Amino acid sequence: MIKVLVADDQPVVLRGFTAVLAAQPDIAVVGAAADGGEAVRLARAERPDVALLDIRMPVMNGIEVARAVTGLGAKALMITTFDLDEYVYEALLAGASGFLLKDIRADDLADSVRVVARGDALLAPQVTRRLIAEFTARRRAAAATSLTPRESEVLQLIARGLSNSEIAAELVVTEHTVKTHVARLLAKLGLRDRTQAVIHAYETGLVRAGDRDPG
Template structure:
């Protein structure tokens, strides 16, 4: 069964280039293209894709608002496209529910890999730059907010689920977590599912944000 994708970018060459790369894969089908945020939201409603590649900066409706609507109204996974790895909007996009982001100069293989990873229900958390973004995002939120850290939010989790969340926040894959906890990958997937369900989170990216916000992990943890 093919992974259904919508590609949204206001630059036609970028949009068509990504579409051609993805269409060349046997397991991926580009069901629509969009030139602005409003068209992207409409395309998701019409075609019910698995993944939306969404440029952050677009006319009519920017990618951030489009991401909020898509993530709030569908099960479609959103991957943001940006020119800069520290684009200010990336932070807001993660809070809006995006499953990760890619730079527009992404390599062909990395683009295809990203679509497959997100479609499978995972998130683009492995790259160190993404973990730094999440850590910096939380630092900024704490500086801007007078609200206290609320580790009590994690009290609904079992000890093993807390440990799973901690490892997620450090960027470990399911296989790596399974190895560290001496359990099967199936068991890890169950733990991850329980964490998301109990905390009311959409995906692993939001789980990582939660781990930082509650103080379970600190910026720099797990970095070499």
């Protein structure tokens, strides 16, 4: 039997999810909480296998509750109305095993609980897209911070449309040195060529529209 705790500050949603899960022969709802603080208290008392948590709740939000319940050995399954919720990445970092939208069908909700209870991860397709985009942006930002000041300067000049020889003249270095900087920054950022470097520079705000030298 899978012991489940449900936490949501919307009474209709809380009752609906509780009823759906309680009707399953292999699931027992051991607690229903209307806020994050109550959810943590119930988790400590009932030790659920899975905690179904609204991402936005009073007292403690879903991320804080996820950290607490996973520390107690429960799996956290987050649920929200927002497919682009800004807390998706943080919730997964907090230990959540899954992320679903509130418009999920009843049968899919019960199946999701079973999947998470088995120890597998589960993400709604919309959330997967959001997570990939967020991860990519963070990876790029982290990579950008690994550039040396000179490499960052070279990247800015590439984005402004300068050739290697023009960059060499601008920085008063040899063209060979510029080629070395370009090769290193492309490798660090995981970029294929100068075109991708230009796109990266604009996407990360290293240069802005209007910074590019006129042709």
